[in-house]
Amino acid sequence: MSSDQNILVKLNEAGLFINDKWLVKGVSLQVEKGKIVTLIGPNGSGKSTTAKIALGIYKKIDGSVEKYTSKVGYVPQKISIDWTLPLRVNDFMVLTESLNKETIDEALSLTGVIHLKDKNLGDLSGGEFQRVLLARAISKKPDLLVLDEPVQGVDFTGEIALYELIKKISDELNCGILLISHDLHTVMTATDHVVCLNGHVCCSGSPMDVAKNNEYKALFGEQASQILSRYEHKHDHIHTDEGEIKKN
C-alpha cells in the first residue's frame, strides 16, 4: 500500500444495520489515487450498499468512513428519473456541476453518445442511458469515481470499449475508482485490488490472490477462479458447509 496522502476514501469496519438485519458488516477497504478497487460478490451481498457507504449516502452507519475528497463522480446501479421533469442529456450533464460546452462534448464523445446530446433523457435506451451516466460522472474530472455496474445493458463491443475507457480515465486523471462489476473476466484483468463481499468481506487482495482463495471459489465456482489460473486445476476436493476443504 502506498503512502497515506494518496488515500481518497477509507472504510474502517463499516457496516449498515437496517430493519433488524445487517446489509453489510465489517467492511474495511481503501481507494487510492490512480488505483481501481473492485467489489465482487453475489446478488444481495452488499456491494451497492458498500459503495453508498463510501459515498456518504448513508448517515447512520457502523464503523467509520474517512473521505478525503469532495470531487466525486457516481454512476448508481439503479436510477429512476421522474418523467414529469423535462430533461435533456445536456441538462443532465450539468446536474451537479456547471461545465462548459467543450467538456460536455468531450465526455459524451468518449462514451460514444455525443449524437444524443439534445435528446430527452426519457427517450434513451438502457445502454445509451448507461453511457450518458458514465459520461456525466467522468466529465467533472473527479478524484474519486464510484461505478456501480457501469456497463449494464451495454452491447458486447461497447462493454469492452467502456472498460478500456474506465482504465484509461483512471490512468489519465490519476483518479481512484471503486468499481462494482459482475464481469469477472474484466475485473480480474483490469483491477488493482479486489474485494469479495458476501455480507462481509470474504477475501480481498490482488486479483491473483483472490482467484486462488477458497472462499472465492466457493462463492463463484471453479470456473470463475480458472479465469486467471494459469495452471490446469483438477477438482480433487469438495467444500463443506463451513467452507472448509475436504479431500474426495
Next chain:
Amino acid sequence: MFDDFFIRALVAGIGVAFVTGPLGCFVIWRRLSYFGDTLAHSALLGVTLAFTMEFNIAISVFVISSMIALILIQLQKKTNLPGDALLGLLAHSSLAVGLVVIGFLTFIRFDIMGLLFGDILAVSVNDLLIIWIGGALILLVLKLIWKPLFASTVNYELAEAEGLNPDRAKAIFTILMAAIIAISIKMVGLLLITGMLIIPAAMARNLSSSPQSMVIYSIIGGLLSVIIGLFTSLEFNTSSGPSIITAALLLFILSLFKIKQSIKLKN
C-alpha cells in the same frame, strides 16, 4: 399611480406570478401539490392570529405555515401514517381550528370569502412592498439553492454522493413555500394558492423540453393568468382568485394542443 386599486392588484399579481412560476415547477417535479395545499389551509390560522394580535398578515401566515411544515416533518418521523394521511390531517384540522377561532372573534368583521378566494380590493401599498421585496428574496434564495435542489429532485443519491447537501436545500425550499403562500394569500385566497403554483407550471410542462424553458413558460403562464383574470374580475365583479385560476385553466387547456411528442410517447 398606486392610488387606483386595480393598478395595485395588477402590480401585486405580476409580482406573485414571477415567484409562483419557478416555485410551481418544483411543486410539480417534487410532487408537492398536497403539501402546498396543507400549508395554504394552515394559513387561515395565521390570518386569525394576525387579526387577534393586530399583526401583519403576511408575516403571521409565514410563521404559522412554517410551523405546520415543521410539525409535518416531525410527524413523518414519529408515526407510521402515510404522508398523504398526515397532510390531510394537518390541512383539515388547521383549517377547522382557524374557522372555529374566527367564530370566537365576533368583535371583528371578517371577510371570509375574501380570505378564501382572494380580494383585489384588499391589496394595499404595504402589501405591494411585501410582495415585491418578499418575492425578490424568495427568487434570490431559490437561485442560490437551485443546483442542489434540482439535482436532488432528479436523483437524491446522486446529489448526496456528489456533495451537494440536498437535505439543506429541501428544508430551505419548504420555507420558501411557506413564504410564497404568505405573500400571495390576499391575491388568490388560501383555497386557490396551490392552483396558482400548479396550473401555470402544468401548462409549461406541456410546452417545454428543458427545465429552464419550463420555468420561463410557467412565469409567462402565471403573468397571463393574472392579467386576464384580474380584468375579468373587474369586468364581471367576480372574486380575483377564482378568476385568475380560471384563466390559468384556460391556458392549460390551450397548451394541451401543443404537447411535446416525447411526453405522449412516454405515457
